[in-house]
Amino acid sequence: MKEYPKPKLVPVPTTNIIPERDIGKSPILECRHLGIDFGGLTAVGDFNMAIGRTEIAGLIGPNGAGKTTVFNLLTKVYQPTRGTILLDGQDTHSMTTAQVSRAGIARTFQNIRLFNKLSVADNVKVGLHNQVEYPLWDGLFRLPRYWRQERVAQERAMELLSIFDMEGVANTPAGSLPYGAQRRLEIVRALATGPSLLLLDEPAAGMNPSETAELMDNIVKIRDTFGIAIMLIEHDMNLVMNICEGICVLNFGQIIAKGTPEEIQADPAVIEAYLGKRKEA
Amino acid sequence: MKGLFGKIHGLKRTTKVDFATYAGVTIAFLAVTALRSGGHLSRSLTGMLVPICCYIAMAVSLNLTVGILGELSLGHAGFMSVGAFSGVIAAQSLQNVIPFAPLRLAVALIIGAIFAGIVGALVGVPVLRLRGDYLAIVTLAFGEIIKELINCLLVGCDSKGLHILFNVKGSLSIADLNMGPEGFAIIKGAQGATGTQTIATFTAGYILVMVTLVVVLNLVRSRAGRAIMALRDNRIAAESVGLNVTKYKMMAFVISAALAGAAGALYGLNYSNLAASKFSFDTSILVLLYVVLGGLGNIWGSVIAAAVLYILPEALREFADYRMLIYAIILILVMLITNNPLLTDFFDQLKKRIAFYLRGFGQKGRAGK
Ligand SMILES: Nc1ncnc2c1ncn2[C@@H]1O[C@H](COP(=O)(O)OP(=O)(O)OP(=O)(O)O)[C@@H](O)[C@H]1O
Ligand SMILES: [Mg+2]
Numbered sequence: 001m002k003e004y005p006k007p008k009l010v011p012v013p014t015t016n017i018i019p020e021r022d023i024g025k026s027p028i029l030e031c032r033h034l035g036i037d038f039g040g041l042t043a044v045g046d047f048n049m050a051i052g053r054t055e056i057a058g059l060i061g062p063n064g065a066g067k068t069t070v071f072n073l074l075t076k077v078y079q080p081t082r083g084t085i086l087l088d089g090q091d092t093h094s095m096t097t098a099q100v101s102r103a104g105i106a107r108t109f110q111n112i113r114l115f116n117k118l119s120v121a122d123n124v125k126v127g128l129h130n131q132v133e134y135p136l137w138d139g140l141f142r143l144p145r146y147w148r149q150e151r152v153a154q155e156r157a158m159e160l161l162s163i164f165d166m167e168g169v170a171n172t173p174a175g176s177l178p179y180g181a182q183r184r185l186e187i188v189r190a191l192a193t194g195p196s197l198l199l200l201d202e203p204a205a206g207m208n209p210s211e212t213a214e215l216m217d218n219i220v221k222i223r224d225t226f227g228i229a230i231m232l233i234e235h236d237m238n239l240v241m242n243i244c245e246g247i248c249v250l251n252f253g254q255i256i257a258k259g260t261p262e263e264i265q266a267d268p269a270v271i272e273a274y275l276g277k278r279k280e281a
Numbered sequence: 282m283k284g285l286f287g288k289i290h291g292l293k294r295t296t297k298v299d300f301a302t303y304a305g306v307t308i309a310f311l312a313v314t315a316l317r318s319g320g321h322l323s324r325s326l327t328g329m330l331v332p333i334c335c336y337i338a339m340a341v342s343l344n345l346t347v348g349i350l351g352e353l354s355l356g357h358a359g360f361m362s363v364g365a366f367s368g369v370i371a372a373q374s375l376q377n378v379i380p381f382a383p384l385r386l387a388v389a390l391i392i393g394a395i396f397a398g399i400v401g402a403l404v405g406v407p408v409l410r411l412r413g414d415y416l417a418i419v420t421l422a423f424g425e426i427i428k429e430l431i432n433c434l435l436v437g438c439d440s441k442g443l444h445i446l447f448n449v450k451g452s453l454s455i456a457d458l459n460m461g462p463e464g465f466a467i468i469k470g471a472q473g474a475t476g477t478q479t480i481a482t483f484t485a486g487y488i489l490v491m492v493t494l495v496v497v498l499n500l501v502r503s504r505a506g507r508a509i510m511a512l513r514d515n516r517i518a519a520e521s522v523g524l525n526v527t528k529y530k531m532m533a534f535v536i537s538a539a540l541a542g543a544a545g546a547l548y549g550l551n552y553s554n555l556a557a558s559k560f561s562f563d564t565s566i567l568v569l570l571y572v573v574l575g576g577l578g579n580i581w582g583s584v585i586a587a588a589v590l591y592i593l594p595e596a597l598r599e600f601a602d603y604r605m606l607i608y609a610i611i612l613i614l615v616m617l618i619t620n621n622p623l624l625t626d627f628f629d630q631l632k633k634r635i636a637f638y639l640r641g642f643g644q645k646g647r648a649g650k
Pocket of ligand 2: 067068069110
């Protein structure tokens with residue numbers, strides 16, 4: 001098994017922890033008392049978390065714990081009932097999903113959401129929408145700027161697809177890709193938006209162990225080459241414990257533990273949440 | 282020549298399809314023009330040339346809303362109507378200002394497009410912000426309302442300019458416009474446009490179709506077009522990559538309405554008398570039928586479906602009473618062929634076989650050299 005470096009975690013204000021190397025720079029994301037209720041159900045209670053500039057953070061918990069809901073809150077698919085989200089120190093309270101994306105959060109979806117009828121390359125180019133721009137008229141009349149910017153978009157798209165060796169399927173409709181490739185394409189599309197924080201919702205779901213190992217390498221590689229923070233939700237404990245630096249455990253919408261992989265693995269509350277309470281004999 | 286073929290071969294598949302569409306339309310136009318000047322076209326067919334072009338443009342523009350944007354519109358004829366009557370008013374009132382008919386026609390088409398585009402924006406702004414299929418209901422109502430509104434319209438023109446009255450109670454007539462003796466009526470309420478100078482030509486129809494195709498196809502292959510198709514395929518994902526959903530929905534819908542307006546203006550200037558009742562719900566459904574049968578999002582499919590299905594009822598006129606029956610059977614067959622997986626599989630196989638044989642011949646030919 002490959003060894004990934006494990007930084008020491010240090011406390012920052014409001015019970016948050018981030019990797020030691022990111023200290024001095026403000027966290028890319030900070031959630032304070034974040035929560036949402038659906039009717040009577042508190043899907044997320046009092047969510048406090050900070051993510052360092054170049055951290056790979058994990059969000060784990062049993063099914064229905066509220067992990068995906070946290071992503072939906074961060075990306076404003078849901079409007080929080082309470083609490084604040086600070087993205088790079090900026091309150092996202094009044095932002096829409098599209099504005100949050102432009103401010104620097106990109107995500108993938110647990111139940112894949114690609115633009116199925118568009119080609120793989122076009123999916124990435126839609127991700128590049130706010131990166132490679134030209135006005136409507138240049139497109140309608142195919143003015144020089146159209147050709148120039150389209151070439152830039154094409155080159156950037158192929159470059160991004162090369163992270164996962166997907167240049168060969170650039171012209172295939174996204175909907176006809178195999179499952180694993182669709183998950184990888186979602187990551188590429190998210191990266192195309194030029195994020196400073198990448199949210200991955202169960203990136204390894206449905207992948208076999210060798211695909212998962214490759215994915216782990218690629219997640220670390222993405223963090224290193226793009227210098228961004230990554231937060232991932234994952235049920236594959238091997239992946240989480242290997243590449244995540246700080247881990248946050250949710251259960252019934254509440255954070256029950258935070259810490260390094262070692263700390264989380266040894267935490268009695270986490271073991272209880274996953275395995276159930278040991279019966280007293 | 283070899284260089285040209287080499288270049289064509291190197292193009293993207295979508296680019297090839299686009300150029301084939303332009304080429305097909307141009308060849309059809311030239312062939313029909315030749316036949317017509319040789320006197321080989323029947324009178325009824327000659328009379329259909331301009332309307333065919335208008336309906337092709339209608340189908341292509343509706344495909345932008347229904348196939349590319351993925352929103353159902355049941356009132357496309359309403360935009361055609363707005364374009365037709367604003368175009369007729371413009372052309373009739375500009376007779377002395379722009380005596381050169383083709384230029385006046387072009388101006389009328391542009392004015393028709395602008396008015397239809399504005400009306401499209403007014404319809405779109407409240408509806409396209411909502412999630413869900415409200416557009417179908419609202420456009421359906423819009424088509425009916427615009428028809429009633431135009432039925433109340435009295436428009437005339439004299440040396441002082443345009444006179445417009447809104448005949449809500451039905452008690453007014455053209456005399457109430459108080460025009461000078463040189464004045465003339467342009468729109469007479471429920472009678473619609475009367476005494477229009479028919480300046481529409483087949484050449485103008487061809488240009489209309491080509492411009493419509495260029496606008497729609499260039500849009501689809503551009504950054505904005507990708508955004509429109511992305512939010513059709515998955516709205517939440519489109520938002521999550523930073524697309525302004527309302528902006529791109531509006532863009533597609535307004536362009537679609539404006540193109541329908543230009544088609545309507547040409548249509549209106551092809552008849553000396555035209556009532557608003559022509560642009561009814563039936564017309565909207567007919568155009569939608571062309572789009573669905575030609576294939577959602579398939580632009581050249583819309584062109585062919587509109588042309589063939591517009592001519593078909595006329596061509597079947599010989600069968601008199603059975604005409605509509607045969608038309609219906611053909612429609613059902615087309616639907617079966619285009620949507621039935623068994624049949625599409627069969628045709629795919631057939632296409633592959635043909636391609637295989639053609640390749641075989643090609644290789645034999647090359648081996649011989
Ligand atoms: N839109 C909604 N309306 C009502 N309840 C919701 C909604 N979205 C999520 N929930 C509820 O919130 C809780 C948390 O769901 P969530 O999808 O966040 O879980 P999760 O931790 O991602 O689980 P999994 O591991 O199965 O993906 C669940 O009880 C779910 O039913
Ligand atoms: Mg989930």
